[in-house]
Amino acid sequence: METIKLREEYIKLGQALKAAGLVESGVDAKYAIxxxxxxxxxxxxxQRGKKLVDGDVVVYEGNTIKIIK
Known part of the structure; x- marks a missing residue:
C-alpha cells in the first residue's frame, strides 16, 4: 500500500494517482477516472478533481493509496 502525506488540507484524485506513480500524466489519470x-x-x-482528505483510500488496477495527514 502506497501512502501519500498531505501538505495541505486535501489532494485532488488525479494528482494523487500521479504522485503515487500509478499514471504517467494528468491525461492518463483523466482517462482512467x-x-x-x-x-x-x-x-x-x-471526478478527476475529487478532493481526497486524511483517511481516504484509493484503489486503481489493484494498487491501493492511503491518504494521510
Missing amino acids: EDGLVSVNGETAF
Missing part, C-alpha cells in the same frame, strides 16, 4: 477504473473509499470515482 472517466473509464471508471478508480475507486475512492469503495465507490467508483468519476
Whole structure:
C-alpha cells in the first residue's frame, strides 16, 4: 500500500494517482477516472478533481493509496 502525506488540507484524485506513480500524466489519470477504473473509499470515482482528505483510500488496477495527514 502506497501512502501519500498531505501538505495541505486535501489532494485532488488525479494528482494523487500521479504522485503515487500509478499514471504517467494528468491525461492518463483523466482517462482512467472517466473509464471508471478508480475507486475512492469503495465507490467508483468519476471526478478527476475529487478532493481526497486524511483517511481516504484509493484503489486503481489493484494498487491501493492511503491518504494521510
